[in-house]
Amino acid sequence: MSLIATESLTKRYGPRVTALADLTVTVEPGIIGLVGANGAGKSTLIKILLGLLPPTGGSARVLGLDPVRQGEQVRARVGYMPEHDSLPPDLIAAELVTHLARVSGLPRTSARERASETLRHVGLYEERYRQVGGYSTGMKQRVKLAQALVHDPDLLLLDEPTNGLDPAGRDAMLELISRIGTEFGISIVVCSHLLGEVERICDSLVAIDAGRLLRADRISSMTTATGVLVIEVDEGTEELAEALAGLDVGEVRRDGPALLVPLTGDDIYDRVLRAVAERDLPLHRLDQRHHRVAELFATETTETTETTVTQS
């Protein structure tokens, strides 16, 4: 059974605004990145999947359930972390999460236990007995994640979970998400604008653009090698460039501090390394260039043109 499946899903707001247009996509369990421009329809999709908004046309299935007719059952098995700061400032985190656990149908005592456990799990210890209003952005994000997890859902929908976090906070949040996905086996849909983040923690990606499906694929198939070898030496780049040009290894190009050589065969590795060793140059980096998820959104410039040239 697929995690999420939509069939010609369409949502219009009034006669003029089309948020989703004929979106058909099937998502398998795992950690899934949901990306798209602002206004591409991500939030609309999430609301439909949660059964909070009826679609104008088409259908959706979440964990095999129909969110239109079985909205409550869907929400009992799905946890949702909203993007915006939506926490009441005068509530104590432990009370808030306990309350939301009860809303999700847990009895009083187990709601309290689960809330305490989940808050600890997301990294809030003594602070959980303080009012949310005094929390930092990172702590608030953790509370939002805890309330999404408290009823032990099968699927988590996270809307911009790293928004407003500083580098250390982002790192911790990504680590946490990836642990929830791999250790607890909970499927997670992460909305993010940061493609590097998506590349790091997700197994697959769904990109939507103007309400339509742009691409749905495994991350690994979007970051395949490009057949270009990147060589970076700490000094003597010019010298190496000349040496490589004399080696008949194909066209040697420069990209900032790096030299690019088409990887026409495995012997290229040996010839490049020998050239570096003979000149006693400090080898900083040697790697095949990989495609990036960002290319999906790049305009016709830079990388994309480069890779087509070299693969032919």
Next chain:
Amino acid sequence: MSVSEANERRPPAGRSAGGAEQPGRQPAPAPGSDRRGGSSVELTGVSRWYGNVVAVNDVTMALRPGVTGLLGPNGAGKTTLLHMMSGFLAPSRGTVTLDGTPVWRHPPVYRTLGLVSEREAVPGFLTGHEFVLSGARLHKLPAPRAAARRAVEMVDLVEAQHRRVGTYSKGMRQRIRVAAALVHDPAVLLLDEPFNGMDPRQRLHMMEVLHQLGEDGRTVLFSSHILEEVAQLSGIVQVIVAGRLAASGDYRTIRRLMTHRPHVFTIHSSDDRRLAVALLAKEPVVGVELDPAGGLTVRTSDYGTFTRALPAVAVSEGVRVTRVLPTDESLESVFSYLVAS
């Protein structure tokens, strides 16, 4: 848009004959001189406290033409620093100067300074064009319409300029604010979290805009939490930790200066074990670890010696090396070292 270009992006020292001046030094034009020579912002012993809270503590730094990233954990004092640079806030101690002129209580500096603050405050009832034009008029520019047109073109909002700002997306609002800050063609542009809330395409576009401004010889400083983007846009960073300047300059150079931390490389080869044995025999290698999934992790105390030894060792052992990655040279790891220490 490569990182290393940040080094070469500084405009030539101009009139200095014979190249006697070091390219990295301050171009130091006289105040009010042609700004294409580059403007610089200098902070000398700057502190700022709010009651007993020290937000910025004895910071001395200089911003040169080109793009510089301002980094630091939340609450490190980045916004306070930006506000002092833009003359909105008096330093409690020390001085902030723009080409030698103090910025505090000196409104004429706004002819050479533009600021895009973090909080967006754009009147939604104005069109983008009107908003930028009002900025041009407030600056009393001789040709406000032409200036507004040029600024709107620069951020690529020509088509949407006659729509109300209230209908703009987040990225468009951010760009129109950049246009308003640029309308008087300032030599210095300060931006507080300009990428916040932008989607991938908008981010790419904003990066191009900032890169171009730096290329043109403007001094651009932007704060950000997304280190990957900072590294792509500019290798030059100023890192603030707990109100103090923890490091400044090219992050790769900063990394090299942290000599007490061993450098870590990930290497993939045709015969990892053989290469590991050969490498361990070399002086600067302090540890080798074989990854069960393939590849090896090498720790070395001496970057220069190791990077020269590696190719030679691999060639003499007849091992094919398919990948060498400096795993802790990224801005992420440099930043986390700085914050931790």
